[in-house]
Amino acid sequence: MVFIPECEICGREVERLTKIEIEGSIVEVCDRCVSYGKIVEEPVPRQQPSRSLPKPSDVETELVLVEGYGKKIKEAREKLGLSRKEFASKIGEKEGVVKKVEEEKMEPDEKLARKIEKFLKIKLYEKVPIVSGKKREEKKHELTIGDVVVVRTK
Numbered sequence: 001m002v003f004i005p006e007c008e009i010c011g012r013e014v015e016r017l018t019k020i021e022i023e024g025s026i027v028e029v030c031d032r033c034v035s036y037g038k039i040v041e042e043p044v045p046r047q048q049p050s051r052s053l054p055k056p057s058d059v060e061t062e063l064v065l066v067e068g069y070g071k072k073i074k075e076a077r078e079k080l081g082l083s084r085k086e087f088a089s090k091i092g093e094k095e096g097v098v099k100k101v102e103e104e105k106m107e108p109d110e111k112l113a114r115k116i117e118k119f120l121k122i123k124l125y126e127k128v129p130i131v132s133g134k135k136r137e138e139k140k141h142e143l144t145i146g147d148v149v150v151v152r153t154k
Helices: 069-079 084-091 095-102 110-120
Strands: 016-022 025-029 038-045 059-065 125-131
Touching: 069 095, 069 110, 084 095, 084 110, 095 110
Parallel strands: none
Antiparallel strands: 016 025, 016 038, 059 125
16 A cells, blocks of 8 residues: 555645644645745655555455356366256256356356356356555545635735
């Protein structure tokens, strides 16, 4: 996850912030908002944290249907020399359902996918990592001074 600093007044995401004093408070602001206070410290470009892999404790996974699941099912069924009708009969499903799944017009629910996997000896699900932690969309809900104060210029 890459951290991009935000101006504490307007909320704009910028590469560098400047510390200023406004009525006794020290805030970090963008170049546009620097005129609202007195500069306390010259701007220092923020270093981007290194892009390291998340710790195993931060990684969750979810099961997702593999890409091209329909083709994979069709090829495995044909390899066994079964027609759609025969295959559907053997797994206890309607031929139309098998056709829709093979053409990827329908995603099989987990129960059906597991039956297909077991019968054809293929994998239809793969684990996809989900990085937990604070997401950028969640951060957007935080208020900045600019959200609650109207700044008037002379």
